[in-house]
Amino acid sequence: GCASQGGGSSAPASSDKGDKGGSSGQKPKVQVVLKTLSSPYWKYVEAGAKKAFQDLNVDGTVTGPASESQILEQVNMLEDALNKKPDALVVAPTQPSTAIPVLKKYKDKNIPVLLVDTDTADWADKTSFIGTDNATAGKKGGEYLASLLKSGDKVALIAGALGNPATDERIKGAKEALEAKGMKIAANQPADSDKAKAMSVMENILQNNPDLKGVFAANDDMALGALRAAEAKGLKIPILGTDGTVESIESILADKLGGTVAQNPYEMGYKGVENAVKAIKGEKVEKRIDSGVEVINKENAQKKLDFLKSLTK
Amino acid sequence: MSAVIVEKSEARKIKSNGFISKFGALIGLIILCTVLTILSDNFLTVDNVMNIARQSSINALLAIGMLLPILTAGIDLSVGSILALSIMMMGIVSVNHGLNPYLGIVVCLGVGALLGWTNGIMLTKLKLPHPFISTLGTMNIARGIALIITGAAPIAGFAAPIQFAGNQFVGPVPFSFILVIVVYILFDIFLNRTSTGRYIYAIGGNKETARLSGINVNKILVIVYTLSGLMAGLAGLVMVGRVNSAFPLAGMGYELDAIAAVIIGGASFFGGVGTVWGTLIGATIIAVLRNGLNLLNVSADFQMAIIGLVIVAAVYVDVLRQRSFKK
């Protein structure tokens, strides 16, 4: 497992300090609010943030609701965090538009707001956005899948719970890329980001499309579930996931999963905090920082795996 | 005979006498607040209390709506989805089509009430055996439609009148809190001082007796589910005001929080027992708990476990209190 919950390296709150600049000898206080902490992907973001707390001597906390469907709960968390008077906020808004009113309050109190993973399209007051957007990740995945196939091949898309902006965007990106390369989308079905449901959905898709040539899933869990269903049919086709979790990379190394689109969650967490500290100190922060996205396949999988494992040591 | 005997748990029987038992969960709430005040400097501050007041408002509105079906020994699983469809319709009307914002508010409440009414009709006219089924159906249907009509995209940029309920303050006090109090007072009057209110208790207590006493049970049930839907619409309005956007996954899973608030507040699933103010306390317990855990930086996984424990504890305190009260 990952480093556990709680304050990480941070000492118990260093109590009241009136100024918000962080220029006094006090540690800067950084609040990180993620979409959830209940999945491997977000655990990597957390790990990155916590590493940065340590490296940069930050009094930081990472929180997030129990699941990505708890949208208002995240807004509540942002409100509650405001009462703790942080010096900077790093946030991955689950449903960006809902977070804007509370983010404005941070701005009103001159607390810099840095977004990670997911950008808010129509809010200009953010200090920075660190990440890649999910549509790009989906697009890369779609392009890679297309490169393994030939024009006219049937592919299937496995989506998350409909209405989840992150997975919806990925599917949208992948769909566009696949269609641009002349692939035929034979099915586009939701599996609620649930491994067991993805397996059932894949079984059913294969029922209709025994000649399926490839699959793109909006996260790794669903890709692994789909893989399992394909294996049961003795079908060996490229199946791609998104996120780059340890489980999926191990599967790639075992020559099972076709690949996964990794968005560098660790980098997002680390850079988010790093730039938050810069902003607190009044240094210039770039408006947009690309944390990179890469497709992981057999060639680069081992390197990535070593890196991920080093995080959890 | 069409009547069937169902036993009620010990705890229920004792309930019902006098003032104290009406505010069963109150002691649990007080204990909870005391603990949090000790643990966190930020808890008992004006700012934070107002936070809690705002954060509890959506669940409080859903819960008071939910109280009615539960009083009639029913349930409404669809409130979260009704909330979502109501606000998406409001978004379409007043943002996408740019119509009058007040019309948007009417649409939001109207859609809520209409869906609630449909629940009532399914139950009474289609004679589905239990509202669990009809409202489970509505839960899926309304959520599906909410997703379909906007292609799952959120709608932002609501006009000020729409945002008012969820966003405005009166001095330091959030308007949504005042709204909750007003709504609760109205429900208190409705349930205790009107004949329809009494009929709701009567139906929950014994449907057959109610029918034989000349109560139009079906009509009352339709009113009950309509009001529950209306409250879901109102909760949606408050939510839109808070986050200035409507999104189709809004309110997912909220029915559980609403039901928990009602039950923690001392109502019985067997119907006929439960109060407006108990429900408010139940909703407040849940909000205080969530807020307190956030303030204490408790991680999400521990939050889950702790919320579970506190729900059990809050109710258990009530059980203990009643037991000693009985002696």
Next chain:
Amino acid sequence: MSAVIVEKSEARKIKSNGFISKFGALIGLIILCTVLTILSDNFLTVDNVMNIARQSSINALLAIGMLLPILTAGIDLSVGSILALSIMMMGIVSVNHGLNPYLGIVVCLGVGALLGWTNGIMLTKLKLPHPFISTLGTMNIARGIALIITGAAPIAGFAAPIQFAGNQFVGPVPFSFILVIVVYILFDIFLNRTSTGRYIYAIGGNKETARLSGINVNKILVIVYTLSGLMAGLAGLVMVGRVNSAFPLAGMGYELDAIAAVIIGGASFFGGVGTVWGTLIGATIIAVLRNGLNLLNVSADFQMAIIGLVIVAAVYVDVLRQRSFKK
């Protein structure tokens, strides 16, 4: 006396006579299958029927467990979380610590039963007013612990004996399907041919009468919730076999599907009414529906709405059938 008379809806009274009414939802299922056979060439194939058999198995196991609390006029909201904690514990024991896989299976079932037992104890010893509360507590606590013990990371790479239940085939027939049938037959015998089984119905019919007849109500309730937990553990075992991994968010929201299966299958929330085979039909209806929507490549947003409609329709067909049956 602490007994209270609760009226039962028309539909309920009529139920209960003879063979036909035992298989209430069967007609709904047949209609559904007919429609799907017409709409999709791939529906009525051996492969696909086996698909459905496999896909329904997890919910079928949860549902048969859920039938027991519902028969006693209770509910078990914690089954999804119990499933998750059971399989995470199994993962820790047999993958992370590399112990004997059979020990892992014992742990999985044991944790399930233990958590169910805790539900029963909370209900009967702490005297919480309704299992909604105790199992809502357990739902949160178990999920929280499942997340905490592994830091939200999934566990993969289970040994063959563990995967057997969910992954093996006997000829073309998935073993999980055979398991479901065996479990259902055992439950049928248990509920209809043993005194404990009849006591479960009696408690649901009238708890006070059951007590006065010398039935140890608390003991039976503890058995009921323990079995429900055990079935959640078994469902978890099948799930792990299916996907060869255990993950802490497994089973989230599955309680609603399980409850829906039981209710579609003709059981009553007021207790005392419901059958094993009706429950199986209920679980099958849900699985067939999901499978059919995939086969027809129905878009995600419409899937939700259609599932809602079919749930209502399936139960309504049953209501209509009983009405005409009565005439």
Next chain:
Amino acid sequence: MGERDALLELRGINKGFSGNQVLKEIHLDIRPGEVHVLLGENGAGKSTLIKIMTGAYTKDSGDIFWESNKVEINGPVDAMNLGIATIYQELNLIPELTVYENIFLGRELKKNGKYSLLDRKTMRLKAEEYLKQLGQDISPDAKVSTLGIGQQQLVEIAKALTINAKLIIMDEPSSSLSESEIEQLLTTVMELRKQGIAIVYISHKLEENKRIGDRISILRDGRKIETLSMAETDTEKMIQLMVGRSLDEKYPKMNFQLGEEGLRVEGLRLKNSSKEISFTAYQGQILGFSGLVGAGRTELARGIFGVDPVAQGKVYVFGKEVKIKCPEDAIKAGLAFITEDRKGEGLILDQTLEFNITIANLKKLKKNKFLYKDKMKALANDYLKELQVRPGDITAQARKLSGGNQQKVVIAKWLCTNAKVFIFDEPTRGIDVGAKVEVYRLINSLVQDGAVVIIISSELPEILGICDRILVMNEGQIVDDMLREQADQEKIMKSATRGN
């Protein structure tokens, strides 16, 4: 006090409910093979006392001796293990289970040994046997929910017979039976007594007590007044001891002036029935419906009142045709229906007496659209006083009242609707002799005020005592119509059993 050979002996039993002392220092002994009658007004504490014997309640203090050994009865199982079987005042059956399952509930027969499967065949057969013994051919496979109240009572009796009991306690077993079933019951009781089984018997029907009792103990306000041998008592004395004074007359009959036609039913046919019913009830003439259990009287009343669907027929109230589709219509048309099943259809047990009394009349209890609470309280208080309900506290929960007092609350509920036509279905079931007289007086004054009153009763003396005209029903049809002067028990019984 207790003799050495007492089967069960109670010494100094006390019991209170949240401060309200219900039983005070009760001493009682039950001898083997005797029928011991317990008598007392509604709320005197009879049911509470027997519940202490059966383990349904636990006593606050006092001692219980079984065959001269001190015992603790902490639950129903303890009592059963001693050999005590009980028929409670309120029916204790599981509606969804079959007759035989109910009869054997808690002590099922098994094929081999404690942990084996149920022996359903034997249970079915035995159940049938016991029911036959009671003169009934109820199918053992019928669901209890499909039986009428009287039949359910018989199943309950059969259930008690299956226990190999040394003591059988019967709390008002005859209250929902008609004459012929009561005969059967009494025969069975005598039979049991002959076998050496002791019976504790509670009934408000004094003649019945007189016939079968060996000894009688009288309770008043939670105290035992006296235990006498039945030989030295007569009904007058029973009343005297029970009420503390003597009653002038048990049926205070008044003569009224025959008035207008009040309720006319023409060709009423219920769904699922092939028989048509017509009759007319007048002002100033109390109309009684007699018949055996299951004769269809309750069904007729339910049909008129819109509770059950009616296939065809017309109903006129004071000459005007009314369309009644549901009870709401019936109440609007000026009807009131006091149902026989007080718990299932009459009361909301968890609510207060005030709530229960006013619930059918809320529309008239408003001031400016809101409920007029003061008036509601006053009204409820008035009726509690008038009917001598104990406790007379309008905030008491209906659940906590004794059976007879609950019955009075149901009556109060309907009196308060100001209806013009009253249908009483077994109005005095479970009511003590003193209170019965009060109910009859009330009925008299209703009639005097111009109301039309119909009484369905399985108690022949009651029918004969207060009705002016008597209709006898048999298998869903009115088979006889006689004026009070022409009627007697024999004549009614003959019509009621015709063709049976």
